[in-house]
Amino acid sequence: MNRIAFITGATSGFGRACAHRFAEAGWSLVLTGRREERLNELREALQDRVPVHTAVLDVRDADEVKAVIDALPEAFAAVTCLVNNAGLALAPQPAQRVSLDDWHTMIDTNVSGLVNVTHALLPTLIDQGAGSSIINVGSVAADAPYPGNHVYGATKAFVRQFSYNLRCDLLGTGVRVTDIAPGLAETEFTLVRTGGDRGAHDTLYGDTTPLGAEDVAEQIFHVATLPAHVNINRLEVMPVRQAWGPFAIDRD
Numbered sequence: 452m453n454r455i456a457f458i459t460g461a462t463s464g465f466g467r468a469c470a471h472r473f474a475e476a477g478w479s480l481v482l483t484g485r486r487e488e489r490l491n492e493l494r495e496a497l498q499d500r501v502p503v504h505t506a507v508l509d510v511r512d513a514d515e516v517k518a519v520i521d522a523l524p525e526a527f528a529a530v531t532c533l534v535n536n537a538g539l540a541l542a543p544q545p546a547q548r549v550s551l552d553d554w555h556t557m558i559d560t561n562v563s564g565l566v567n568v569t570h571a572l573l574p575t576l577i578d579q580g581a582g583s584s585i586i587n588v589g590s591v592a593a594d595a596p597y598p599g600n601h602v603y604g605a606t607k608a609f610v611r612q613f614s615y616n617l618r619c620d621l622l623g624t625g626v627r628v629t630d631i632a633p634g635l636a637e638t639e640f641t642l643v644r645t646g647g648d649r650g651a652h653d654t655l656y657g658d659t660t661p662l663g664a665e666d667v668a669e670q671i672f673h674v675a676t677l678p679a680h681v682n683i684n685r686l687e688v689m690p691v692r693q694a695w696g697p698f699a700i701d702r703d
C-alpha cells in the first residue's frame with residue numbers, strides 16, 4: 452500500500468511532530484494549516500527525505516477543504532491516513548464570562564472543521580480500504596469536567612462519539628478509526644488558549660513533566676502502522692505526573 456498521510460494543523464505541536472515522525476518512516480505527506488510560512492519551513496525541512504505537498508487550509512471552510520482535496524496532485528491523492536489534528540481551546544475563564552464568538556470558534560474548528568475534512572476524504576480512504584485510517588485528535592477533556600473546559604471539552608466529546616459512530620458505518624470497508632485523547636502536553640495550545648499569555652504557559656508546564664508533541668506523535672504513528680486488522684478505538688495518554696482531581700464543593 453502507498454502510504455500517504457494527510458495532516459491538519461501541521462504547523463505546530465502534534466501536527467508538526469507527526470509530519471516529522473511519518474517522514475522518518477518514509478510516508479508521503481500532505482501538510483495543511485493556516486500559516487503558510489510554517490508550512491514552507493516544514494516542506495523545506497522534510498522534502499529531501501519524502502514527497503511533501505503543502506496546502507494553506509482553514510478547516511472551518513468546507514468549500515476550501517473540498518477544493519484542496521480535489522486539487523491534490525496525483526502522487527498525493529490516494530490518502531491512506533487522515534490525521535484530524537487541527538484544533539484549539541480558547542477562553543479558559545468560567546463559561547459565564549466567555550464570549551459567544553470564542554465558543555463558536557471552538558465548535559467551528561474542532562467539530563465542523565474535523566467533520567469537513569473527514570467528509571471530503573472518506574471516499575478516498577474507503578477506496579484505499581484495509582490498512583487506511585482516520586485518526587482524530589480528541590482529548591482527556593472530553594471526559595474530565597473541569598472549570599473553564601465548557602465548550603472545549605464538549606467539542607472533544609463530539610470527537611470521541613463521532614469516531615465511535617464512524618466505526619459503525621465503516622464496518623466492512625477496512626478503514627480504521629481512532630480517537631486519540633492526550634492529557635497535558637506542551638505545545639502552543641496554552642498560548643492559544645490564553646491569548647498569548649507566556650506566564651500561563653510557563654506555569655502550566657513548569658516544574659512538572661508534560662507530554663511532548665513527539666510523545667503524542669509516536670502514539671498516532673503507532674496507531675497508523677498497526678496491522679490492518681487491528682483498530683484501536685480510543686487511546687488516552689497522559690503524562691505520569693498528571694491525574695484527576697477531587698470533586699469541588701461549594702460551602703458556606
Ligand code: NDP
Nearest residue numbers: 460462463464465484485486509510537538636638639640
Ligand atoms: P498547537 O496550538 O500547537 O497546534 C494547533 C494546530 O491546529 C496548529 O497547527 C494550527 O495551525 C491548527 N489550527 C487551529 N485552527 C485551525 C484552523 N481553523 N484551520 C486549520 N488549522 C488550524 O496545539 P496542539 O498541537 O496541542 O493541538 C493539536 C490538537 O491536539 C488540537 O486538536 C488540540 O485540541 C488537541 N489536544 C491538545 C492537548 C495539549 O495539551 N496540547 C491535549 C489534548 C488534545 P494554524 O494556526 O497554522 O492554522
Ligand code: 8X3
Nearest residue numbers: 590591592633634635
Ligand atoms: C487539552 C488537554 O487537560 O488542557 O485537550 O484539557 S487539557
